[in-house]
Amino acid sequence: MPEDYRTMWAELGLNLANHDKLMEVLGKVYAEIFMSQQNRPKKMEYLDFVMSEVHGLRIKELIDGKKQGRKVVGTYCTFVPEEIVIAANAVMVGLCAGADFSTEEVEKYLPKNLCALIKSTFGFKLGGVCPYLEASDLIVGENTCDGKKKAYEVFKSLVRDLYIMDLPQMKNDGARDLLRSEYDKFMARTEKLTGNKITVATLKKAIDIVNAKRKAVHRLSNLRTNKPVPISGLDSLLINQIFFYEDPIRFTAQISSLCDELEMRVKNKVGVASPETPRILISGCPMAVPNWKLPAIIETSGAVIVGEESCVGERGTRNLVDNTGNTLESLIDALVDRYLTIDCAIYTPNKERRDHIHEMAAKYKAEGVILYAIQFCAPYTVEALGIENELEKDGIPAIRIETDYSQEDVGQLKTRIQAFIERLKG
Amino acid sequence: MTITGGIDIGSSSIKLVVMENLSVVKRETVPATFRPLDTARDLLALVPEGSPAFATGFGRDLLDKEFSMPTITEIKAHALGARFLFPDCKTIIDIGGQDLKIINLDTKGKVARFEMNDRCAAGTGKFLEVMAQRLGYTLSDFGKAAEAGKDSVTISAMCTVFAESEVVGLMNRSFSREDISRALHRSVVKRITAMYKRLDSENSFTVVTGGGSRNSALLALLGETLCTIIHHSEDSQLAGALGCALSAIPSVVT
DSSP states (O other): OOHHHHHHHHHHTOOHHHHHHHHHHHHHHHIIIIITOSSOOTTHHHHHHHHHTTTTHHHHHHHHHHHTTOOEEEESOTTSOHHHHHHTTOEEEEOOOOSOOSHHHHTTTSOSSSOHHHHHHHHHHHTTOOHHHHHOSEEEEEOOSHHHHHHHHHHTTTSSOEEEEOOOSSOSHHHHHHHHHHHHHHHHHHHHHHOOOOOHHHHHHHHHHHHHHHHHHHHHHHHTTSSSOSSOHHHHHHHHHHTTTSOHHHHHHHHHHHHHHHHHHHHTTOOSSOTTSOEEEEEESOOOTTOOHHHHHHHTTTOEEEEEESTTTHHHHOSOOOOOOOSHHHHHHHHHHHHTTOOOTTSSSOHHHHHHHHHHHHHTTOSEEEEEEETTOHHHHHHHHHHHHHHHHTTOOEEEEEEOSOSTTHHHHHHHHHHHHHHHHO | OOEEEEEEEOSSEEEEEEEETTEEEEEEEEEOOSOHHHHHHHHHTTSOTTOOEEEESTTHHHHHHHHOOOBOOHHHHHHHHHHHHOTTOOEEEEEOSSOEEEEEEOTTSOEEEEEEOOSOOTTSHHHHHHHHHHHTOOHHHHHHHHHHOOSOOOOOOOSHHHHHHHHHHHHHTTOOHHHHHHHHHHHHHHHHHHHHHHTTOTTSOEEEESGGGGOHHHHHHHHHHHTSOEEOOTTGGGHHHHHHHHHTSTTOOO
């Protein structure tokens, strides 16, 4: 680790001892899970590099940008429109965390039986280990589930500047009005933060940048419909995770060139697993870095993941924003239209999500669906029961998995996943 | 003549079966020690040299790693074993040392859906073991006590730790050991029933496997609660090992 990174981390206010511990574990886990995969696409080197510099070079870039007045906005949800942030010449980064850290500290603020994603967010703050969080000039929380909503009330006292965005719970006309007014407010807040006025031209350009990033992952997704599948689920998940940190323009270019390689693979029938390998769709809660536990179990148990119906996946990245409007009004309306199609389980009713799971299972030729939920996540665990029954009725094997970030249930998870794969193999 | 072996490395006991032409010729059940690999090696010496053998159970990966032995999950193993013991079997309740599993079979006898407890010991052999100890019983006396007891009290906690404090509370309110034993068995049955119903298993041909099949109080209360005949046999505890020995038969398509 170059010495200037340590100075940079110290200046950001990170707890260096804790941070060293985190990086050591992260490096080890990454090597174990990702580098041990067979027959990876060569272009995954880019992702390996991004991950090795995730707290290094990328943070340095953000800091250098900040010195030139480019603000950083940290977010926890796919409902926060990156287009608005980019249009104000700021950078958006995802802050969701996927590992237990400083658990004893966290439980001073939050109850024990709360979702691991929320507790981890607090853990990364209290442990002083997240440079993205510390580099953020504005942190955006949002009213999604009850857990997050109430936790932000507490989180407010721990961070510099927390802005809360309200979100609708139903998809009706009122919802559209609410989201529109929230996006207007968020735009004003972003303009105030950056001192830059958002114009038709800057917003249009931002829409194009984010659309291009989405199109790159759409292309990746389409390539995963092939048999044999040219890229693993783990690597694809990693791409969807890095989607939230990496410079969008560079990300688009790199993923596009990865897709060129994958196209060649498809042409030459090269895959990461044999064509007979059972294909699995994962659906449910988001998986933030370094939450790779379940996908790693699945892909070392003789199956391959072909799609993620998740915020860190297709739920978050599908659908583009219409960029044809010529007024700010029409462009912001287009944003609202696109973001309202995210089928988060906070919505009621949420038939669209069920339809999308069926659609994805067919498109990616998935033979089974794993409904993943973080323990204590009411929205996704409640939906999972009904969805499981519905899928089974339609002849698509499904299994519900509820777990957290700990390793104590790995043995039992393995047994359940392996039995599910045995079932798919018939 | 086909001879095969099957070994089930469970959390509380290790089971071995040797089959010859589809009948069991050797059966062994030994307590799991702190050195499961040594115990397994001793047991596997009973399988004739050169005969194929499969492994299952909590410790199956160990045998895969050490002896390159093929493995199947407990779920598949119990499904095969239970169906061998009872060809009409549609639902299996496997009450193991640290796992509780309900397995539904499709019309061809293959695993359809299954439910399994997560990391919690509720509804497992471990729960009964801890409770028997708390009440000063051996496992077999614990079952007998439950049969002798009356339904005078309910234990609401299914968590092993909470149930234990509930038991202490009941003892201090001078409920009899027999009644408390019965209530504890009912608590396990309640946990099993919830998972059983979730799989719509009502009125299906139901077989109990695993160590829990040796507890007659549990079987009686299960039958009463689920309103169905609970099938079990002397070999129910060996179902996992049996399924492995069956899987190891080269011609058997599993």
